[in-house]
Amino acid sequence: MLPDESRSAAGRSPEGGLPGCYRHPQTATGVSCTRCERPICPQCMVTASVGFQCPECVGDGHAGTRRATTRFGGALTVDGGLVTRALIGVNLVVWLLAAYVLTPRLGQVWSLFSAGRDILGGPAGVADGPHEWYRLLTAVFLHLEWWHVGMNMLVLFWLGPPLEEALGRLRFLALYLLSGLGGSTFAFLVAGHRMESVGASGAIFGLIGATIVMQLRSRGPLAPAMAFLVFNLVMTFSRPNIDWRAHLGGLALGALTAFGLMYAPRERRGLVQGLTVVGAVAVEAAMLLTGMALYGA
Structure with missing residues (x-):
């Protein structure tokens, strides 16, 4: 769903004045994702260093993070033995x-x-x-x-x-x-x-x-x-x-x-x-x- 489409769906929230969450349109919320600015309800919001982010933006951020590995490419674990x-x-x-x-x-x-x-x-x-x-x-x-x-x-x-x-x-x-x-x-x-x-x-x-x-x-x-x-x-x-x-x-x-x-x-x-x-x-x-x-x- 595109951001504009999510805002349109959110506008159908029964509570006038507050948009609906982009994932749960019937739930009114005053909080937006700090990255994509889509409205998010308490069920969807993920705490970030500044404000809150939606699950998709958090997932995109993790996808760009390089996975930590051992010296020769293995998955890094706490217990090495x-x-x-x-x-x-x-x-x-x-x-x-x-x-x-x-x-x-x-x-x-x-x-x-x-x-x-x-x-x-x-x-x-x-x-x-x-x-x-x-x-x-x-x-x-x-x-x-x-x-x-x-x-x-x-x-x-x-x-x-x-x-x-x-x-x-x-x-x-x-x-x-x-x-x-x-x-x-x-x-x-x-x-x-x-x-x-x-x-x-x-x-x-x-x-x-x-x-x-x-x-x-x-x-x-x-x-x-x-x-x-x-x-x-x-x-x-x-x-x-x-x-x-x-x-x-x-x-x-x-x-x-x-x-x-x-x-x-x-x-x-x-x-x-x-x-x-x-x-x-x-x-x-x-x-x-x-x-x-x-x-x-």
């Missing part, structure tokens, strides 16, 4: 179920298990086909030992909040999941003929790689993050029964994803970040399909 705590909670709940409630069934069904076509009874697990590919993700949340989940969650509690605060919740969650899936798919590509693995270590190594990228991007102290990475790599290759493939795959995918998210130019940030996520998914899909060609039916 919510997703981190939620991930820790999910991992702990799954550990309790697997270790004490649904033992050993949950561990058998959710583990990153694969046996190739050359194994008697194979292919099985991930190599058996799409109906078993869910293991690539469920294994990221599955732990069977208290020390395993404890170590991974301690690192997540340490590295997660700074990354989540810088990236925003959605980008941080995408980074975590893509890192975990990167570790799973790389492990399947390398050893899908005979493997069984569990744990969030691929996702955790992805966060380590992302922390290094963030320090490079912000020109912060790099030595602590590099020392922590070297320490974890030494532990990976010096102790038995550790799936180094998941660690290296998660590290690579996490670092590459973080690079695309953090180095995206401001004027094309959304496009570049979206392409980064799509590209990471494409790389993981390529590793999965290549592994299926090697080991699957």
Whole structure:
């Protein structure tokens, strides 16, 4: 409705002398919007720095206001560690179920298990086909030992909040999941003929790689993050029964994803970040399909 039309409608107010509200013509009012000068009733008026404004003018003003974001384009929130705590909670709940409630069934069904076509009874697990590919993700949340989940969650509690605060919740969650899936798919590509693995270590190594990228991007102290990475790599290759493939795959995918998210130019940030996520998914899909060609039916 145009301002002139609203005034005409307002003139039909039953109370002579006072115009009617432009939204409620039967309600007489002596107050006008300080921006468009249309009459507004108490139900419609919004307090402004000077006088009152109508809802449309307030909405137009907000539309022109730039939305506050995190450094790398995420939505700004008061609590920068919510997703981190939620991930820790999910991992702990799954550990309790697997270790004490649904033992050993949950561990058998959710583990990153694969046996190739050359194994008697194979292919099985991930190599058996799409109906078993869910293991690539469920294994990221599955732990069977208290020390395993404890170590991974301690690192997540340490590295997660700074990354989540810088990236925003959605980008941080995408980074975590893509890192975990990167570790799973790389492990399947390398050893899908005979493997069984569990744990969030691929996702955790992805966060380590992302922390290094963030320090490079912000020109912060790099030595602590590099020392922590070297320490974890030494532990990976010096102790038995550790799936180094998941660690290296998660590290690579996490670092590459973080690079695309953090180095995206401001004027094309959304496009570049979206392409980064799509590209990471494409790389993981390529590793999965290549592994299926090697080991699957």
